[in-house]
Amino acid sequence: MEDLKQVVFSLIGILVAFFVVMTMVAYTVLAERRVLGFIQGRLGPNRVGPGGFLQPLADLLKFIFKEDIVPDKSTRFVYFLAPTIATTAALMTIVVYPFGPEIHLPVLGTIHLVIARFDVALLYVLGVTSVGVYGIALAGWSSNNKYSLMGGLRSSAQMISYELALGLAVVGVILQSGTLDLYSIVEQQAGHLGISGWNLFWVQPLGFLIYLIAAIAETNRVPFDLPEAETELVAGFHTEYSAMKFALFFLAEYVNMFTVSMLATTLFLGGWNGPFVHELPWLGVFYFFGKVILFLFLYIWLRGTLPRFRFDQLMSFGWKFLVPLAIINIVLTATLQWSPLFDYVSKFLKTSVGWLG
Amino acid sequence: MTPQLSWYLALSAVLFTIGVVGVMIKRNVISMFMCIELMLNAVNLTFVAFSSFFRDVSGQLFVFIVMTVAAAEAAVGLGIIIAIFRNRESLDVDEASVLKL
Amino acid sequence: MAVGCAISMVAQRNPLYSAISLIGVFISLACLYVTLSAPFIAAVQVIVYAGAIMVLVVFVIMLLNVEQAERQPRRLRSLVPIAVGLAAVLFAEAVFIIFFVQASPSTPTRNISNVGLTSSIGAGLFTSYLLPFEITSILLLMAIVGAMTLARRGGLLPPANDAVARGSSPTVREGAGKT
Numbered sequence: 011m012e013d014l015k016q017v018v019f020s021l022i023g024i025l026v027a028f029f030v031v032m033t034m035v036a037y038t039v040l041a042e043r044r045v046l047g048f049i050q051g052r053l054g055p056n057r058v059g060p061g062g063f064l065q066p067l068a069d070l071l072k073f074i075f076k077e078d079i080v081p082d083k084s085t086r087f088v089y090f091l092a093p094t095i096a097t098t099a100a101l102m103t104i105v106v107y108p109f110g111p112e113i114h115l116p117v118l119g120t121i122h123l124v125i126a127r128f129d130v131a132l133l134y135v136l137g138v139t140s141v142g143v144y145g146i147a148l149a150g151w152s153s154n155n156k157y158s159l160m161g162g163l164r165s166s167a168q169m170i171s172y173e174l175a176l177g178l179a180v181v182g183v184i185l186q187s188g189t190l191d192l193y194s195i196v197e198q199q200a201g202h203l204g205i206s207g208w209n210l211f212w213v214q215p216l217g218f219l220i221y222l223i224a225a226i227a228e229t230n231r232v233p234f235d236l237p238e239a240e241t242e243l244v245a246g247f248h249t250e251y252s253a254m255k256f257a258l259f260f261l262a263e264y265v266n267m268f269t270v271s272m273l274a275t276t277l278f279l280g281g282w283n284g285p286f287v288h289e290l291p292w293l294g295v296f297y298f299f300g301k302v303i304l305f306l307f308l309y310i311w312l313r314g315t316l317p318r319f320r321f322d323q324l325m326s327f328g329w330k331f332l333v334p335l336a337i338i339n340i341v342l343t344a345t346l347q348w349s350p351l352f353d354y355v356s357k358f359l360k361t362s363v364g365w366l367g
Numbered sequence: 368m369t370p371q372l373s374w375y376l377a378l379s380a381v382l383f384t385i386g387v388v389g390v391m392i393k394r395n396v397i398s399m400f401m402c403i404e405l406m407l408n409a410v411n412l413t414f415v416a417f418s419s420f421f422r423d424v425s426g427q428l429f430v431f432i433v434m435t436v437a438a439a440e441a442a443v444g445l446g447i448i449i450a451i452f453r454n455r456e457s458l459d460v461d462e463a464s465v466l467k468l
Numbered sequence: 469m470a471v472g473c474a475i476s477m478v479a480q481r482n483p484l485y486s487a488i489s490l491i492g493v494f495i496s497l498a499c500l501y502v503t504l505s506a507p508f509i510a511a512v513q514v515i516v517y518a519g520a521i522m523v524l525v526v527f528v529i530m531l532l533n534v535e536q537a538e539r540q541p542r543r544l545r546s547l548v549p550i551a552v553g554l555a556a557v558l559f560a561e562a563v564f565i566i567f568f569v570q571a572s573p574s575t576p577t578r579n580i581s582n583v584g585l586t587s588s589i590g591a592g593l594f595t596s597y598l599l600p601f602e603i604t605s606i607l608l609l610m611a612i613v614g615a616m617t618l619a620r621r622g623g624l625l626p627p628a629n630d631a632v633a634r635g636s637s638p639t640v641r642e643g644a645g646k647t
Contacts, residue, residue, distance in 0.1 A: 088484065133511035140519025144491070147523065151484070151530050163530060170523055375504070377565040382474050382493075384558055389478035397529060398483050401490050404521065405474060408497055411513075419504040424588050427509050428597050431589065434516050435604045439611035441521045445528050446618030452532050 023125040027104050034299075035264045036066035042310045049314035073257040088152035093258035096145025100265040102138045106131040107272045108193045110282045110294035132190040135273060136177055139228065143169045145262065164321055165230060171328040172227035172234075178336035179224055182217040182343040183277045196281030216339045218278045220332060222308075225270040227328065229263065231309055233316040234324055271305035272298075375416035382409035396448055396460050400441075407437050470496040487526050494518040508589050 043065075044054030055065050105125045128134075143166050150162015187195045227234040275281060279301050282294030319327065346352045386409060389402030411430045418426025470493050477489035494517045501510035593601055 088488070091488070128507060130507045130511045133508070133515065137511050137514035137519060140515050140523075141491075141495075143519070143523055144526070147526055147530070148488075151526075159530065163527065166523065166527070170520065173519075373565045375500075377562045378470065378500075381471055381558065381562055385471070385474040385478055392478065395483055397525065397532075398486050401477065401483075401486055401525060404517070405477065405490065405493060408494065408517070411509075412497060412500065415501050415504050415506050415509055419506060425597070427506055427589055428593055428600075430506075430509050431512065431593070432597075432600050432604055434512060436607065438516055438521055439608050441524060442611050442615040443618070445524055446615045448528065449532070450618050 020125055024105070027109075027125060028101070031101070031104055031265065031268060035261065035268055036070070038264055038268065038306055039069070039260075040065045041306070042313070045307070045310045046314045049311070070257075073254060076254075088148050090255075092145050092149035092152060093255045093262070094145075095148065096142060096262040097258045097265070099138050099142035099145065100262040100269060103135050103269045104265075104272070106134060106192055107276055108196050108281055109298055110292065128191070130190050131192045132180065132184065132195075135192075135269075136173070136180070139176075139266075139269075140170075140173060142262070142266065143173075145259075149259070168230070168234065168321075168324060168328070169228055171325060172224045172332070175220060175328060175332040175336050176224040176228055178333065178340060179217050179220040180277060181336075182214055182339050185340065185343050185347065186214070192276050192281075196276055196283065199280040200283050214278060214339075214343070216335070217343070218274075220336050220339060221274060221278065224328075224332060225274060226309065226312065227324070229266045229270055231267065232313040233318050235318060267306065267309055268302070271302045271309070274305055275301040372416060372420045376413060379409045379412040379416070382406075382412070394459050396451070399460065400444055400448070404437065404441070407433065470500070483529050484526070487522060487529060490525075491518050491522050494522070 040055070040063075044056070047054030106128075146169070147162050147166040150159045150165070153159070153162075183195065184190060187198050189195060226232075275298060282298045284293065284297035383406050386402045386406035389405065390399050393399050393402065411433055414426045414430045414433070418424065418430075473489045473492035473496060477486045477493065480486045480489060494513060498510040498513045498518070501507075501513060
């Protein structure tokens with residue numbers, strides 16, 4: 011009975027999370043177009059529905075009804091497999107993020123607001139993003155188009171290079187929290203008023219910066235989006251994809267963006283922690299999504315503001331600057347863990363006094 | 368019924384022999400390389416199965432080290448393959464069986 | 469499913485399909501590791517093998533533009549019956565092991581063991597297995613140096629003679645231009 015309850019909870023959790031993520035991603039696309047419009051001094055799409063609210067629906071209809079072109083000489087199996095891999099890998103990671111603290115439901119007992127809680131959750135996330143590289147590489151290859159191939163290879167090379175910097179930046183957090191389980195990492199970041207314990211403030215500002223840069227590069231966004239920019243290489247690896255499959259790639263990119271934002275809030279910004287979150291547990295969910303939206307806004311803001319890196323500049327930045335910096339961060343964190351002053355300040359920041367929540 | 372240890376060992380043996388057959392059959396050097404990786408993974412499975420059934424962690428430690436060695440060997444091996452390809456313009460091991468270019 | 473992917477890998481002629489089948493093998497092995505209460509090894513398998521090594525292999529396949537192998541001349545056709553016989557023996561052995569061998573030292577109830585937890589792997593790695601760990605790191609360093617050396621376009625050793633060097637590698641040409 012206990013097992014059945016768990017399975018049902020997991021299924022409901024997966025469905026809810028899937029729909030919430032899809033909706034948020036659709037509205038992120040809309041938000042991006044509007045915010046970019048405001049940055050560039052114009053209004054974004056605002057005709058469909060009040061303030062452009064139904065624009066994602068219109069886009070979805072367009073994608074469904076567009077003609078599905080398959081290039082003649084492409085390898086068909088791989089051509090169909092590539093967007094599937096990209097989307098699946100992007101969506102698989104939302105399973106381990108803790109959306110909120112323990113919720114006491116009246117009939118069903120206490121549940122933790124996380125779909126799957128296991129010991130190596132952080133490694134699982136890193137692994138699944140590694141597999142997501144295949145979607146892009148195979149897409150570039152199977153389009154039988156040398157520009158797509160170049161775009162795909164460049165994009166995959168960029169992703170695996172910055173994956174390394176991402177992993178190393180995360181090691182600092184692991185050193186400090188002592189666990190790979192994302193729920194425990196978030197629990198340890200509860201401090202005074204739910205804010206002071208965040209990993210961003212104590213010990214890891216450098217780690218956060220490295221993570222942010224590596225995450226932007228990992229999701230192929232500006233300033234690192236040379237492989238898929240519209241003015242270079244004729245839109246890169248998804249040149250030959252149309253309609254539904256292009257929609258899947260597009261979706262995979264935005265879900266990826268969403269996923270790394272969620273990882274950033276979980277690891278560095280305290281997840282669902284915030285003022286008064288232990289009295290009203292549902293507030294944790296709002297805090298979590300608020301922080302994620304903050305990150306998404308940061309992404310969009312950077313897109314509107316920064317120029318792109320050239321590919322060799324991008325690769326040398328990743329390998330020659332970010333990776334050594336991440337290693338220095340690890341060494342610094344490990345060294346600081348030895349000092350008793352560090353322990354004292356940590357305890358002060360991270361343990362919450364009862365009445366402050 | 369719960370999986371017995373012998374099942375995992377049988378699976379590992381089957382995977383290993385498939386890898387060996389692949390190495391013997393394939394002419395493309397990259398395919399041979401992939402079959403070697405398959406053999407290494409079959410051995411990893413044996414180690415992990417034993418470590419789980421005997422409750423001893425040293426099996427998994429050894430698997431960790433084997434994976435690291437396999438990664439190092441993959442990097443160097445692919446470098447060698449690329450170097451061979453540059454010189455001979457062909458990836459066929461039957462043609463490369465004589466040392467002259 | 470692991471066996472299916474493995475057979476598909478050996479049987480495919482296009483090496484890209486072989487690579488995809490091998491990724492399938494790795495991921496199914498990772499799932500098996502999870503059922504064997506080794507979650508850390510499963511995650512590391514996906515990250516290292518399926519995520520990095522196979523990406524390298526796929527890159528090499530794409531860059532070297534490897535196509536399908538043509539059907540090789542059937543030289544050893546007389547050995548095919550022997551091969552089929554040996555395969556049947558292997559299959560029979562596997563079936564025998566699965567159905568008839570009972571000796572297994574596992575406890576009757578599969579309680580969750582804490583062998584595969586990351587903390588125990590870390591503890592073992594840094595205490596009793598420290599020497600293999602350090603030697604492995606040196607091995608990785610050798611592999612990095614080796615891979616970079618093999619990939620250089622200017623040949624394996626930097627040329628000692630300036631007159632030869634001026635024509636070949638661009639860095640030396642840069643240096644010569646500065647003097």
